[in-house]
Amino acid sequence: MAEKFAENYKKRFVNPYNFIPLMEACSRSAPTAEFEDCYTGYFDCTIKLLTPLFIPNTSSSSRLLSEEEKRNEKCKGEKWKGYDFYSYDDWSSEEWEGKGLPLPPQNPAIPGSEIRGALRNVFEAAFNGCMSSVSVDRVLSERTNKSKKHPACLGREVFTKTIGDLLKENGGYDPCADEKLCPACQVFGMVRKSGKGKTYARGSKIRVTDAVLIDPARDGQGLFEEPVVLPELGEPKPGTVEFYTEPPYGQSEKWKKGQGFWTYDYKYKAQNNKNPNNIRILSAREPKLRGRKYYWHSQVDLEQYRGNQLSAMKQRIRPMSARGRDEEPLFHFRVYFERLNRTQLNHLKWAIDFGNPACAHKIGRAKPLGFGSVRMNIDNLYLREIDKDTGIWEMKRETNMENFFSHPVGTSEALRIVQKMANWEERPRNVQYPSVERGAPGTPSKINETASHQWFKNNKKGGYFMKVLPKADEDARKNLESEKALYTYTKNKN
Template sequence: MTHNKSQERFVNPYNFVPLEEKCERQEFKQGTLTGYLECTLETLTPLFIPNTSYNHALHKEKEPKDGDHLSYNFYSYENLSHSGVKKDALYRPVIPGSEIRGAIRSVFEAAFNGCLSQVNQNKTLHRRSMQPKKPALLRKTQNGWEIKECYRIILNTDPRNKNKIGKYGTFIDIKKLKEGQVLYFSEMNKHKKRPTIKHIITDEIKPKKGFWKTGYVHIGEPCDTKYHESLFVPKNNKVWELIDNQEIELLKKVLDKYNMNNKDDNEHAGYKEYRKIFYNLMDREPIEEEKDIFIPVYYSEIKNEKRFFSPAMLSQEVFNNTVGDLLRENGGYQPCESRDLVCPSCALFGLISKQTGQSLASRIRFADATITDTNDIYMKPIVLDELGEPKPGTVEFYTIMPDGLKGKQKKYWTYDYTKEGSKSFDLDPKKLRVRGRKFYWHHEPKYLENSKLKRMRQRIRPLKDGATFTFRVYFEQIAEDELKQLQWALDFNDLSSAHKIGRGKPLGFGSVKVTIKKLMLRQIDKNSGSWILKDQSIEKYRMEHSTKSMENVLKITRFENGLEDKISYPKVTPTDYAKSKPNDAASHQWFNKNSNNRKDFSQVLPTIEEELDEKDKRNKWLKVLKK
């Protein structure tokens, strides 16, 4: 794969509204306004919200009804799991109030400097590293965890070499090997750069005669074209070194991630045997006689400190720094934790803190949106193409380049370290900023009409564009400024901007326009002394000024943005289509190549402003990479 950029431009489906310098929190105060806003919601592109009561509603005959093949009808109040109910019927569609609430809160937070309320502060950040790691042995002693550097010999497990010596030496049956097993062997230097095994003994009794070396078996994940395993041989000139327990915790997280990714896959076992041995070591109280119980491990170095342990040479790296660390060190944008000191968003929408156990009730409520006209509102069932899950480990998209790297020719960083040439350096979280709040660009939807269901593809029945709903937003004891902010978060004071809700937002689905039709405020009747609801002009409660954050929100929420035909996931163009495979053009190939083997990032995500600039910022645009 070449590292040259083609001239073909693409726009990533999402971008970020930047954070301000600091999240301002104030003492919580109630206002005096109570009432509701009556609104309409119009679909500008097809919209889909699944009725999850039954996940095989639109299956065709003979399509498997299992957890990998899913199809959904649009959301309604009908429980499709009941027997006798027609699963694929055209029921009256409903948009849950919670769906609308989430979109409005996202805009409110971005426009009015709220915290990042939905962020999981303790979520493990990880990234696949294409830089080969070094082999070592790991053991647990009374002093703590220790490693010793090794060299690696490739074991020949190719059955085609059963009766001969292959390029990796003498054949050994994979069925006779197990993780961490001791082997005794003699080398032959047929290949100067790659020692190979001439004689090998698979039992654990070391021969009394002859010169035999000791190695430890490491078994990787299975692969159709894989015909070898590894033998880790301790280097005699290296000593055992103590390591920090934090690095062991990161290895545990790496193994747990492998297990989670492959928990239902028997072929790729998620290093189950390796995890079992590792957890046995973790639970074991070490005694002097047991310090020769080893487990093979790969590692990379930063400032000569051993870290980023993994069972694979090319593997995921799990980082020490979390999103919560970054938010706390950069303006305090972590979710609010106290009901007494809250950001503007939590003051209105409420909060529940997992950290402190405190909560604050919401002062607004979104009712479900009901359809106004049910004539010809549904599309025929279609299939959504694969949707990528959020990958905050891609720092070149989710974070801003650390100040210390600006101006340098080679620029590579993670959440824990930066690289300059071949050396790695710890990264202070104060020097790394998250880009902000994620928003999706509006564009024409992309879908498949007559495709078969696959593991990552789902059949759905969306609503057409042009469908109209009505809903209400109830509020209680809010201030006048809060009502103005809520109004702006609903309709932007701008006819050209729209929200995104529902499933398939990266593919262009879910663009909706909200319009405020009526404002009703509760007042005291002077004659009777009772509470009454009175119609008020919404114009009195419209925002009359704009901030930089509000302007950035308007830029990315504009429905006609001029980028519609350029929006797609990162992609790679094969230079030889005849020999290319489906995986060759997958999005992860672009990220793998863009990091240039962990030496530098060729491209980083442009800002919203840079994407919209047709002249001066073209050198910032993302380009398709060629394979």
């Protein structure tokens, strides 16, 4: 018997990620050496945790397994994992001999690469960079004349559509691959093989140090939460077009019910989703990808993970506590830069602090669950200047940063959405993955089907998508109309 699920209007949710839109076109140019407009120096920065943070020390995947678990046959067979927080310690050959789980690391750190990655993401999104970390060769659809999965009229053509192709066709946001570079690659550097086998590379103009405790003797105490086992993250993949792409319908093609139906290859024409004659093949530039994936901030309730048991798909971790010492930052790090022009320096500064103290970055693991919201603050800027009297180069502290960075960075739609999604103070309150609620207790649920998977199944009614992912600024609205907002599906009583 078919199950009937309906939207539960009391249970609205905001999907953990949304997308920063791409602009008309990625702007690229050949980097030029400038001698007048040229800055070298560093930012002194601090980090304050807003939610628990986890970055694994990958030298051992069994550090946080109990003796009992290690003896368990299932643990060996399924390769259960338990990671401690990141530090320079190498646990690969070290066995914990005390009782229970090991003590936390004495000197935890946040790797500079982790911070650098977050800065680059924001820089690319806000200042019209390429999508440097996307897997361009990821195949979104593959049709051959042997395929019988699709309706007959799709038979003949043989082609593949990749993420790289779609980005190329929509403003050229595929990663830079020749001498012309986007604003982000000019600052952060790049290495890429072009199609003809030639490799292009450009060195980075910035270096980010690891973030270490400001005062290890004092801050080292009570830094960590008790280890917890995180649930499996069943994150929808780009194949879910209703979340990852814009509906390929014009204003005149609106469906009376639902949002239409499409894949990366074809769409059904408006209002007729039964007849195969109403299928339209999409062009090389459709459907348009929504943009750059970015996670909302949300609160973490560690209590809900306390009783979780380990399994093949679940890991034990030791999160760093967001409580910290009073309200002060815990870590400091530096961002060194070399030969940036004023605009690039302006942009780099914005990528660190968003020009708005309400905003925060997301770093580390388990971002969809709310982990890793951190506020980065710039305490000081040092610039290399020549001493007019002695002729010697030295680092001088810029005493009036506000004045130095008084030029606005721009007002693009993308920048506005970055600021919206990064806003910690105005974060949505109900962030979670799509899920369904079973009706009566004891209703069997299919193994290997996550709640999220079931939501997407229920969202396809009668051959069309009931809902698509709302745009980021829509989804942030508390009073978003019910036709657009996402709700949990609940089993109908009758």
